[in-house]
Amino acid sequence: MLATGLCFVGVTGVVRYLGTELPAAQSAFLRFAWGVVFLLPTLAPMLRAGFPAGTLALFGWRGVFHTAAVVFWFYAMARIPVAEVTAIGYLNPVLVTVGAALFFGEKLALRRVLAVCVALVGALIVLRPGLREVTSGHLSQLAAATFFAGSYLIAKRLTQTLPASTIVAVLSLSVTVALAPLAWWVWVPVSGAQLGWLALVAAFATGGHYCMTRAFRAAPLAVTQPVTFLQLVWATLLGALVFGEGVDPMVLLGGTIIIGAISYITWREAMLKRAPVTPHDTETV
Template structure:
């Protein structure tokens, strides 16, 4: 069996990942600007309701298909995890400095790594364990318990990182059975349905401009995921992963420029430590996979 050539367009991949960071920072700015005027669950529900409109044509086709019960269960599990994560993220972003939320969000890959080892038997080699420990040290530096007050937004974002990690693990298992586009479309449907009861219970009057801004959130979030997909298709993850650090830079600068949130050096340091740990872990995974698929020297001469 002949292996496919890996993507080798590093500059294109970096540019796509740069666009990814800008899209997600625009999402952060809009949600942060909307603030606490609309309850978190209601904001998240309206955002995903827009996404449901975007995915409606695909969902009509998907729902006509028959899937095993296990797949439907995974759709539901992934959607519930993501709904909890999104609700907590909206809560945190409305109340906490943008840079803090962005930095804590980098813990997602750590949750995925630990969850993959515990649930999928992927193993925790000492290098992975070291990266997890270093990332947790970065999180402690960001939060600095005992040195400053831990706000509800910080706690909510830690919960969001945990549930986003769980949602990713469920999505990872789903890709064994259905295409990625189906996973995303069904996630949008389940999240919207899961958020609906809480949103209706907490419902407050919402202006047309707020609805339209949440529509912009849906557009930029979708654009960010699209750009990320293009980045991964153009270049190895080891090339594009470090660019993610710029999202923290943009977050700190936008918080300072638009909301008078002066950059906290401890948040930037902690975020950089987490990103370094994640980048190292990504690089090591790529090296292991490369060795696994590269034939031994004698075999290349046959």
């Protein structure tokens, strides 16, 4: 998870460095196009094997949600501090929790409701509406968090019938296809250096997802989730040391509150999953 956080901060750092020279849709398209190049060895046999009935529609909807999310994210990343993008992004699992209750009928107990409310308080501390200007970059990152949550909810449904490798590969392909007309609409000339930087973004993102998958396999979410807080630390240091962005204590406080609420939700879910299989004293040998 430490490596995961560093990889994802590397993604945000490179995108922040590229700034607004390329339109958000074009930058996102080039990043995912590089991802397809990296995944080519796995795409051909996967497409030949076909997919279970009903999954193509889910893949299509996930492509729509994820495409909107990455465009909003690239737009926000070029306009607001790295730490604020990271802190607001912590709302993703909170929104997934709410969405799972609304669309999948998962139980939303009082403790989880309270944890969600605490996370929203953390988001308000980060944004501070009425006390400072909430820019288009902030609103864009909120939209990105919402659309990413929708994408992850569909991914959760897909995991019931397909392996994770197939889900990730199809996502890269579908988002690249969906972004192509948007990128063409706003296309501007691209330099070799910009292509290289976006290839590095794709490499960081791929490495981050790989490390995260290994971490989830090695330890329960209740252990790995709190470590994601360090991503906010890395992002704050990156913004301060590389881009000269001020360290905002309120952003750190709000991010800490959000990740604390997420960690509590994750811990409770882990305890509930363990409860039915934990033997009573009389059942142990």
